[in-house]
Amino acid sequence: MIGLLSRHVGEHLSLARIVRETDLSRATAHAVLTQLTADHWTVRDADGNYGLGLGLLTVARRAEAAxxxxxxxxxxxxxxxxxxxxxxxxxxxxxxxxxxxxxxxxxxxxxxxxxxxxxxxxxxxxxxxxxxxxxxxxxxxxxxxxxxxxxxxxxxxxxxxxxxxxxxxADDSAPMLEALAALRNSPVTDPLRHRLGAMITDLIxxxxxxxxxxxxxxxxxxxxxxxxxxxxxxxxxxxxxxxxxxxxxxxxxxxxxxxxxxxxxxxxxxxxxxxxxxxxx
The missing domain is CATH 3.30.450.40 (GAF domain)
Incomplete structure (x- = not known):
């Protein structure tokens, strides 16, 4: 939820949008937001929409020290x-x-x-x-x-x-290396896996x-x-x-x-x- 709000800095999101984008139930989202707002991590405006609060900035600054x-x-x-x-x-x-x-x-x-x-x-x-x-x-x-x-x-x-x-x-080797690596990691016989490994070695x-x-x-x-x-x-x-x-x-x-x-x-x-x-x- 904090992650969602942080992607929309400067905006206030409705409870319905938060529920839709977090896949939380309405009751759970409302309960979480109520606690976050009480802790000043979020704020609720007059229209009932939510944004980031200044309390989160204090926590972020403390976390930065770590x-x-x-x-x-x-x-x-x-x-x-x-x-x-x-x-x-x-x-x-x-x-x-x-x-x-x-x-x-x-x-x-x-x-x-x-x-x-x-x-x-x-x-x-x-x-x-x-x-x-x-x-x-x-x-x-x-x-x-x-x-x-x-x-x-x-x-x-x-x-x-x-x-x-x-x-x-070299860039032109990258697609071939990725394809060979995918083949080597797929269900193949040991001899073929060794051949693929040798080909990868030749390219790297x-x-x-x-x-x-x-x-x-x-x-x-x-x-x-x-x-x-x-x-x-x-x-x-x-x-x-x-x-x-x-x-x-x-x-x-x-x-x-x-x-x-x-x-x-x-x-x-x-x-x-x-x-x-x-x-x-």
Whole structure:
């Protein structure tokens, strides 16, 4: 109900509309709204319609204190997005997954949106694992396709050395990869599943190793870690989704890392956490 009213800020909705759009019974909706109004989370106007109340703003401000990272990161990622002329988002570790919590700019890729969750699983979210303790890295690698493990080990070292990961999947491969993955996860024989897995492996190239950069490089995203103590708790992710020269990629990667480092410093200052004793290389 609060979610419905929040999508219509500045409006007052009738009880009938609230009942219709929430699928609650009229009696239940009226009882809930009566309590919310008594708590000043909603207000009821002279016509009997409901809108958000100032009491909810007080609660929201208190809740914001529980999520300092978003408060501290929003201005830097917006400024970074404007400066680079590309979308940028903040991804946070949350309950065994990675959640997109803030987006600056307008991404060209439909999966980049607030609330989107990604599993903390290979081959993605490498910037969250590159600085993790060895047992955590081994567990993560244990869930990888065996054909990818050796490369992932090398890539994690490369990410740790330069301070950022690169997603290099070319757009023209994406539809084929999605189709193959759907087939592999459907009821098929083991030999066919292995063939499909091999085809997926042939299409995927995970990140760039130092000697693989060419005159032009297909770069979808560049992600740099944000630390809370020794743990990577989030990442600043720039989304060029274009071809970059090696020099342009290095420049963007360095800039992304610098923004992430500034958010780490602000978070450390805000929480009183000492800096992590983790070298980049």
């Amino acid at each position: 999520f300092p990272l978003r408060r501290l990161a929003l201005a830097p990622i917006r400024e970074f997005s404007a400066r680079q002329g590309i979308p940028v988002f903040l991804a946070e570790r949350e309950d065994g997954a990675i959640a997109i919590t803030e987006v600056a700019g307008t991404p060209t890729l439909p999966w980049i949106r607030p609330g989107r969750r990604l599993p903390l699983a290979p081959p993605v979210v490498r910037e969250f694992l590159a600085w993790a303790p060895e047992p955590d890295r081994e567990t993560w690698l244990g869930h990888a396709d065996p054909a990818h493990r050796d490369r992932l080990i090398a890539v994690l070292e490369a990410v740790r050395t330069r301070g950022y990961s690169v997603e290099r999947l 190239t995970i990140d760039y190793l130092p000697d693989e950069l060419g005159p032009t490089n297909a770069v979808v995203t560049v992600a740099a870690p944000v630390f809370l103590g020794p743990t990577v708790t989030a990442a600043v992710v720039a989304c060029p989704d274009t071809l970059l020269s090696a020099a342009e990629l290095t420049t963007l990667g360095t800039a992304t890392r610098e923004v992430a480092d500034s958010v780490t410093a602000a978070l450390r200052h805000d929480s009183g956490t000492p800096p992590p004793a983790l070298p980049r290389d």
